[in-house]
Amino acid sequence: MLNIVVCVKAVPDSSMTAKLKIDPITKSLPRLDIPLVINPLDSHALEAALQLKKKYSAHITILCMGPPPAGNIVRECLALGADKGILLTDPAFAGADAFATAYTLAKAIEKNGPVDVVFCGMASSDGATEWVGPEIATFLNMPVVTMVREIVEDQGDEWIVKADYDHGHRKVKLKLPAVITVTRNLNQPRTLSFSGILKARSKEITVWDREKLDILAERVGLKGSPTYVTEMANLENRRKVEILEGSLQEKVERLVQILSDAGVV
Amino acid sequence: MIDFTFTEEQELFRKVAREFAEIKIAPHVPIMEETNRGWDEVIKELAEAEMIAITIPEEYGGLGMGYIARLIALEEIARVSVATAMMNQIFGLGIEPFIKFGTEEQKKKYLPKFATGERLATIAVTEPSGGSDPKGCRTKYKKGNGTYFLNGRKCFITNSHTADTQVVLAVDEDNPEAFTTFVVEKGLEGFKPTHEEHKMGMRGCNTGEIEMKNVSVPAENVLGGEGKGLKVAMTAIGDVGRGGMVGCALGLQQACLEAAVKFSNERILYGKSISNLQAIQFKIAEMKIDLEAGRLLGYRAAAMQDKGERSSNEFAVAKYYTTEAAQKAAKMAVDIHGGYGCMEEFPVTRYLRDSYVLGPSAGTSDIMKVIISRWALS
Amino acid sequence: MEEKSAPVFVVAEQGEGEIRSVSLQLVGKARQLADDLGSKVGVVLLGQNLTKVAQELVEAGADLVFKGDSDLLVPYQAELYSEMIVNIMVEHCPDILLIGSTFMGRELAPLIAAKLETGLAAHCIDLVINNEGILEQKIPAYGGKITIVCPEKRPQMATVANGVFPNPVLDIARSGEIIPIDVPKEFPLRVQTLEIVKEKSEGISLETASVIVAGGAGAGDHDGWHQIAELADLLNAGFGSTRPAVDAGWTELETMIGQSGKMVNPEIYIGVGLSGELQHMVGVVAAKIMIAINNDAKAPVFEQVDYGVVEDCRVFVPALVNKLKNNKAEARRAAHVN
Numbered sequence: 001m002l003n004i005v006v007c008v009k010a011v012p013d014s015s016m017t018a019k020l021k022i023d024p025i026t027k028s029l030p031r032l033d034i035p036l037v038i039n040p041l042d043s044h045a046l047e048a049a050l051q052l053k054k055k056y057s058a059h060i061t062i063l064c065m066g067p068p069p070a071g072n073i074v075r076e077c078l079a080l081g082a083d084k085g086i087l088l089t090d091p092a093f094a095g096a097d098a099f100a101t102a103y104t105l106a107k108a109i110e111k112n113g114p115v116d117v118v119f120c121g122m123a124s125s126d127g128a129t130e131w132v133g134p135e136i137a138t139f140l141n142m143p144v145v146t147m148v149r150e151i152v153e154d155q156g157d158e159w160i161v162k163a164d165y166d167h168g169h170r171k172v173k174l175k176l177p178a179v180i181t182v183t184r185n186l187n188q189p190r191t192l193s194f195s196g197i198l199k200a201r202s203k204e205i206t207v208w209d210r211e212k213l214d215i216l217a218e219r220v221g222l223k224g225s226p227t228y229v230t231e232m233a234n235l236e237n238r239r240k241v242e243i244l245e246g247s248l249q250e251k252v253e254r255l256v257q258i259l260s261d262a263g264v265v
Numbered sequence: 266m267i268d269f270t271f272t273e274e275q276e277l278f279r280k281v282a283r284e285f286a287e288i289k290i291a292p293h294v295p296i297m298e299e300t301n302r303g304w305d306e307v308i309k310e311l312a313e314a315e316m317i318a319i320t321i322p323e324e325y326g327g328l329g330m331g332y333i334a335r336l337i338a339l340e341e342i343a344r345v346s347v348a349t350a351m352m353n354q355i356f357g358l359g360i361e362p363f364i365k366f367g368t369e370e371q372k373k374k375y376l377p378k379f380a381t382g383e384r385l386a387t388i389a390v391t392e393p394s395g396g397s398d399p400k401g402c403r404t405k406y407k408k409g410n411g412t413y414f415l416n417g418r419k420c421f422i423t424n425s426h427t428a429d430t431q432v433v434l435a436v437d438e439d440n441p442e443a444f445t446t447f448v449v450e451k452g453l454e455g456f457k458p459t460h461e462e463h464k465m466g467m468r469g470c471n472t473g474e475i476e477m478k479n480v481s482v483p484a485e486n487v488l489g490g491e492g493k494g495l496k497v498a499m500t501a502i503g504d505v506g507r508g509g510m511v512g513c514a515l516g517l518q519q520a521c522l523e524a525a526v527k528f529s530n531e532r533i534l535y536g537k538s539i540s541n542l543q544a545i546q547f548k549i550a551e552m553k554i555d556l557e558a559g560r561l562l563g564y565r566a567a568a569m570q571d572k573g574e575r576s577s578n579e580f581a582v583a584k585y586y587t588t589e590a591a592q593k594a595a596k597m598a599v600d601i602h603g604g605y606g607c608m609e610e611f612p613v614t615r616y617l618r619d620s621y622v623l624g625p626s627a628g629t630s631d632i633m634k635v636i637i638s639r640w641a642l643s
Numbered sequence: 644m645e646e647k648s649a650p651v652f653v654v655a656e657q658g659e660g661e662i663r664s665v666s667l668q669l670v671g672k673a674r675q676l677a678d679d680l681g682s683k684v685g686v687v688l689l690g691q692n693l694t695k696v697a698q699e700l701v702e703a704g705a706d707l708v709f710k711g712d713s714d715l716l717v718p719y720q721a722e723l724y725s726e727m728i729v730n731i732m733v734e735h736c737p738d739i740l741l742i743g744s745t746f747m748g749r750e751l752a753p754l755i756a757a758k759l760e761t762g763l764a765a766h767c768i769d770l771v772i773n774n775e776g777i778l779e780q781k782i783p784a785y786g787g788k789i790t791i792v793c794p795e796k797r798p799q800m801a802t803v804a805n806g807v808f809p810n811p812v813l814d815i816a817r818s819g820e821i822i823p824i825d826v827p828k829e830f831p832l833r834v835q836t837l838e839i840v841k842e843k844s845e846g847i848s849l850e851t852a853s854v855i856v857a858g859g860a861g862a863g864d865h866d867g868w869h870q871i872a873e874l875a876d877l878l879n880a881g882f883g884s885t886r887p888a889v890d891a892g893w894t895e896l897e898t899m900i901g902q903s904g905k906m907v908n909p910e911i912y913i914g915v916g917l918s919g920e921l922q923h924m925v926g927v928v929a930a931k932i933m934i935a936i937n938n939d940a941k942a943p944v945f946e947q948v949d950y951g952v953v954e955d956c957r958v959f960v961p962a963l964v965n966k967l968k969n970n971k972a973e974a975r976r977a978a979h980v981n
Contacts, residue, residue, distance in 0.1 A: 022789075134754050238946050
């Protein structure tokens with residue numbers, strides 16, 4: 001049986017993050033209650049695991065590091081079909097950059113037990129560094145392939161995958177245990193169902209804090225982050241805009257004139 | 266005392282319902298509006314998404330999720346299509362008498378098939394002689410040898426043509442005080458749906474008449490016991506029927522509010538969005554107030570229902586309030602749209618038409634007041 | 644090294660004997676940073692048949708080029724590359740390491756950073772040495788720009804996209820040292836690139852297009868998207884997108900312009916149905932004329948363009964397309980007559 005871990009991040013709902021802007025006066029972010037959702041690419045990661053579960057029989061553990069409300073995201077993943085959830089939450093984890101996040105997640109994967117594949121979305125919609133997957137692999141001393149768009153061979157412990165690369169893709173042979181980061185094109189994530197939610201009632205979510213993980217305080221959160229944010233500043237690229245006036249047709253004509261003057265038409 | 270927040274699980278139910286409505290139901294709406302048809306595909310979607318199984322107990326193949334979950338699902342579906350929410354709620358209404366009053370054999374025979382959508386239910390009470398006056402029912406039954414013969418006509422029945430299993434209220438030919446509900450199934454000779462209605466709103470939701478000409482209904486199809494028909498019908502309509510209307514109304518109120526907010530943010534007059542104008546803001550505030558109040562009334566009644574308590578009075582209040590509020594909200598939304606509010610490509614025109622069908626369904630507003638005054642005066 | 648400051652390094656990337664533009668740009672930038680710090684520029688270059696490329700790197704500003712030239716290094720192998728690069732990092736202890744955010748760079752950079760236990764900033768749009776000699780890494784976020792620093796760990800690592808920094812002027816008179824490095828023998832690969840497959844790329848290349856039309860969430864659906872595509876076609880423009888359009892499935896990730904997508908440099912930019920989020924706008928490095936069409940008068944895009952049209956793009960674009968088509972037809976008729 002395959003032991004799969006899917007790393008999931010709880011991110012602010014991107015349809016509302018447009019409101020999350022640096023305040024020009026205080027130069028900091030306002031505290032807004034934007035609901036958390038599953039990082040979209042992580043849904044594709046979970047879907048990959050669920051499809052393997054159907055094919056070969058697998059046990060899927062969801063791993064999520066975040067504040068307590070992130071537990072809802074874990075429960076949602078269980079409702080989609082994962083077997084078990086682990087929520088890593090501790091005030092000490094706050095302020096973690098990709099390095100500290102990957103370290104914490106790697107420690108949790110170790111603590112959880114033997115694993116064959118770790119699936120991650122290739123990037124989060126809010127941080128978008130793309131590094132947590134490869135850094136987890138390094139900490140666990142596992143190989144990694146990023147931006148996987150197709151799993152061609154998945155029998156046994158030597159897989160063949162296709163990953164996005166330059167103006168096409170590369171074909172990669174991968175020895176398990178390994179980390180795979182996935183792209184949108186890998187699959188179509190399934191939607192939640194009522195019965196899935198009911199089945200999740202009996203599934204377990206374990207909560208681990210820093211102590212439970214047995215990690216030193218200097219290695220997590222802001223303390224464990226080699227990088228941090230020093231300054232927030234506003235957009236400098238401001239132009240003096242002319243809003244075209246008049247009826248629809250008049251605006252069309254004016255725009256065509258502008259384009260013509262610019263030599264476009 | 267009271268916790269006014271939804272649980273994590275209820276939020277997930279809402280997410281399922283919202284995604285279902287936006288992805289699976291929305292594409293059908295234009296056809297339903299244009300042709301007053303298209304319900305077969307919609308019913309398939311409802312069944313596949315387990316929407317019909319919500320109130321059916323688990324041991325009979327349902328999900329046993331309860332009535333708060335039902336209200337959440339209906340609210341979300343109605344936000345996209347009131348017609349779809351109405352269909353679904355009436356399936357639920359037809360199912361309820363089996364859950365509350367069915368024998369073990371009846372439950373085993375019908376409920377699992379209702380849960381999968383293999384069979385579809387409705388309830389048939391209203392007649393040309395009155396819906397507000399159920400005792401004035403003229404559909405009669407005559408006892409035979411281990412069978413009953415039904416004669417009569419029901420009208421304004423939702424799912425009249427789509428439901429193959431209908432709970433029909435009839436009065437004893439020989440005893441005008443005795444009412445019985447019967448399970449009348451498609452295929453029984455003499456039973457057929459006849460006239461189809463063309464409603465101004467909730468288009469694509471099948472409403473019509475059924476006719477019974479000497480329909481021979483076997484004794485095992487008596488639901489809830491002979492003579493108990495009014496209790497069966499009124500209990501189901503009182504909680505589940507009204508509760509379903511609350512779901513339809515709340516979803517419509519939400520849709521009206523969203524349309525009003527969107528339009529007023531985008532529409533520029535006097536150099537800025539009309540959402541800056543107090544007259545518009547006040548209309549939106551009223552819609553918001555009614556929505557907040559309606560939600561509390563609806564979920565309070567549903568919570569009581571989940572606890573097994575009698576909730577028909579509370580649902581009468583919620584039904585009255587929300588269906589009236591939905592009509593007001595629709596008008597305000599149309600008004601905010603100005604001239605655009607009369608143009609069919611703007612959904613608010615549909616909201617206005619849908620809102621007027623909410624009123625007389627499952628009891629008119631005046632009947633609600635009769636019930637509520639009875640409650641207050643008792 | 645006997646320098647006052649530790650060197651600034653770049654991991655260069657090449658393909659089929661050609662250096663990648665981003666690598667040259669980063670060497671140019673590294674040269675400037677090294678001059679600020681009073682240190683040297685080192686480059687790690689891995690691949691095969693690298694003589695010409697190594698020389699170009701020197702001409703762009705490199706003092707030292709560590710060249711791994713072997714058929715074992717083609718195609719890119721993550722574990723082998725990171726092993727060789729990490730060895731050089733450990734030996735030379737650079738202050739800064741820059742990597743282009745190409746497909747290779749985006750995978751390799753975190754592998755190196757984790758091995759060296761150092762910090763990394765992704766998709767930087769600017770790099771500046773501050774008064775304390777620390778590298779300030781600027782990335783766009785939350786409608787503005789945030790500055791990231793890695794004050795203690797070394798090297799300070801950053802990935803940068805093609806087009807952020809200008810192409811350096813190559814100075815053929817520059818001299819530098821080219822140092823061959825060995826490939827570890829019989830290095831076991833647990834992950835192995837078997838082959839790289841090029842797929843057909845359609846349409847006008849965004850990076851070189853002089854007119855670009857970018858579509859966003861305002862397209863509404865596939866039909867709306869096709870309307871905008873038609874406009875791009877009529878204007879002979881490159882057709883780019885924002886993340887919401889990619890997420891909606893109307894277009895591929897390769898067309899996305901922005902911080903984690905392509906950086907473009909057109910003469911004319913027309914943003915259709917997009918709000919002007921910084922993550923996207925930062926991808927438009929510079930344009931002579933910027934135009935936006937959006938139905939929301941409050942959209943931030945209207946503060947970043949020269950001409951704005953407040954209309955629903957689903958209504959405006961067809962009208963614009965119509966007018967352009969009519970003008971074209973008229974011009975053709977006039978040409979015939981004459």
